[in-house]
Amino acid sequence: MAPLSPQELLDRLSSLGIQAETVEHEPVFTVAESKAIKELIPGAHTKNLFVKDRKGRFFLISAKHDTAIDLKRAHEALGASGRLSFGSADQLRALLGVEPGSVTAFAVVNDTDGKVTMVLDANLMEHERVNFHPLVNSMTTGVSREDLLKFLQATGHEPTILRLPEPPAELPDSAQAPI
Numbered sequence: 001m002a003p004l005s006p007q008e009l010l011d012r013l014s015s016l017g018i019q020a021e022t023v024e025h026e027p028v029f030t031v032a033e034s035k036a037i038k039e040l041i042p043g044a045h046t047k048n049l050f051v052k053d054r055k056g057r058f059f060l061i062s063a064k065h066d067t068a069i070d071l072k073r074a075h076e077a078l079g080a081s082g083r084l085s086f087g088s089a090d091q092l093r094a095l096l097g098v099e100p101g102s103v104t105a106f107a108v109v110n111d112t113d114g115k116v117t118m119v120l121d122a123n124l125m126e127h128e129r130v131n132f133h134p135l136v137n138s139m140t141t142g143v144s145r146e147d148l149l150k151f152l153q154a155t156g157h158e159p160t161i162l163r164l165p166e167p168p169a170e171l172p173d174s175a176q177a178p179i
Helices: 008-013 035-040 072-077 089-096 105-110 145-154
Strands: 021-024 043-050 056-064 116-121 127-130 139-144 160-162
Touching: 008 105, 008 139, 008 160, 043 089, 056 089, 056 105, 072 160, 105 116, 105 139, 105 145, 127 145, 139 145
Parallel strands: 043 127, 056 116, 116 160
Antiparallel strands: 021 139, 043 056, 127 139
């Protein structure tokens, strides 16, 4: 089955009674590139990580754009087998139907076999409105956090919501000096 287009996704949101606001913009590929756009769109902006564990289980992690995530320890919080690594571009296309740079929680709509576990960082879920790409990185769509949950559940992807581990704080230079 072919992946949904952005318009088909927006139509699906509407059919679920989800009010979504979409803004078109230049394509952005990184959190840093999207800084100017974020300033114009209210709500929490996201970063989305498509990862897999040693046993080949796939996870889509959505977090607030500025949340630091310790990927070396994230597998512990997720109950994954061994450290996480990024899924390949081919795996991303095959499972979620999106290109690198367009990873989004909305892409689970294309995972009709339920092979991807959806993970939402608790920091993101503290915000009333959350923003994601609608399957392409040249638009941003905002929905309420409740409607995000409604959408994910409608796709068969009951999300795991948890506070992901943060990287250890770096010690100041003086703390690392020999005694």
